[in-house]
């Protein structure tokens with residue numbers, strides 16, 4: 777069984793999808809920690825309800841990003857974490873944590889990377905930009921995390937049709953439904969060592 781840490785910053789609907797996947801046995805792993813960049817977010821209620829230890833590491837409590845991630849790394853090492861899942865985590869990891877967990881950190885992004893990703897593209901802004909551009913399709917991506925922002929190798933992608941009467945909120949909702957399926961599937965694959973990485977490309981066994 778792999779030990780999983782899920783990083784969050786908000787409502788945690790993706791966290792819930794992973795909690796449910798572990799509970800049903802679909803994911804052969806155990807969530808040993810939920811790590812939030814903010815106090816008071818609903819993700820922490822979800823962790824509590826599932827009896828998962830949770831921790832808040834807020835940037836405002838640290839003099840710098842490096843000291844914050846030094847503390848997070850210490851915690852992850854003490855818990856013997858194998859896999860990190862970024863599920864709506866709004867901070868950018870530093871190089872040290874990325875190097876400490878090579879090909880062991882994944883993220884879900886609510887667009888078809890490399891469109892509408894990178895710095896500034898988060899939350900509802902992504903869907904606003906998709907509609908403003910006039911795209912006919914968007915989607916969700918699960919990818920490995922490297923030192924860049926949304927630049928790591930892609931694991932899974934699924935398209936979502938943009939409708940003429942879409943609002944950013946409606947589009948976000950339909951993309952989220954896809955995320956809730958793709959992310960647990962990627963976590964399941966990673967827990968079973970079924971993802972092969974060849975340069976920028978990945979292959980599922």
Ligand code: GRF
Nearest residue numbers: 786787788789790864884886
């Ligand atoms: C998701 O759309 C995710 O792709 C993005 O932030 C949102 C988080 O939603 N990075 P939730 O907190 O999992 O409900």
